[in-house]
Amino acid sequence: MSAIKPPVRQARGDATRRQILDEAERIFADIGYAAARLDHVADAVGIRRPSIIYHFPGKQQLYDEVEADIFSSMHAFVLNRMKGVTDPMAQLLTLLDAWLDFLVGRPTAARIIQRLIADSAAHGDNPVRFSETALQDIEDVVAAGVVSGQFQPVSAMVLLNLVAGGALHYVCNAHQLGPSRSYDPSAPAQLVEFRAMMHRLAKAAVTDAPA
Structure with missing residues (x-):
């Protein structure tokens, strides 16, 4: 019969695991998978390397958990935004908005x-x-739009690369264009401008009519 962990110890362990994931995400984002070391994460959290091994057997397992957390969180964010949205075009724009807002916030x-x-x-x-x-x-959103007749036949992956991929560049490129072109992706006016352009591109991509 396995021992039951005391609630306080369990809560402390969960908090440490969350800290490890958060710091690992920042480090993997900053320097990439190849350059990142478990020691980097341990130092950032303020623990020893064996404490990371207790939660994650190695770097690949830690990276997998970070990636899994990102996409599961993004999917949950999307589902929350999509509640009650039934019109295919509204679904598409809501999905793109949800991805954009998630990435801007994270x-x-x-x-x-x-x-x-x-x-x-x-x-x-x-x-x-x-x-x-x-x-x-x-x-799913593109298929629903095509079936309804609102969308022309279009590849979801083409739409992903053409329109949704722009959100990644918008967030990641904010300070990579030189001082005179830098911007804050979360600035309201900047975000409104980018969102409007993203909507125009999406509408043009899935319909025959001008956006």
Whole structure:
């Protein structure tokens, strides 16, 4: 019979695990999977390396948990935003808005997803193991729009790369264009401008009519 962990110890362990995940996400986002070390994460959290091993056997397992947390959180964010939205075009714009707002609010997630696109080393043998929910979300919305007749036949993956991918660049590129072109992705006016452009592109991509 296994021992039951005292509630205080369990809560402390859960809090430490959450700290590890948060700091690991920041470090993987900043320097990438290959350069990151468990020692970097331990130092950031203020614990010893063996304490990380207690929760995560190695760097790959820690990275997998970070990636899983990002995509599960993003999917939950999308589902909450999509409640009660039934019109296909409204669903598409709501989905894109949800992704944008999630990434603006969690820029480390945006940087990790962008690194995932460029760095195959961190994927393991299944590149969509954790991102499948995001891909399915946009495929379902596009399929519903085509079936309803509101959308022309269009590839969900083309739409993902053409429109949704712009949200990653919007968040990640804010300070990579030189001092005179830097911007704050969360600034209300900046966000309104980008969102409006994203909507125009999405509407043009799925309909024959001008956006």
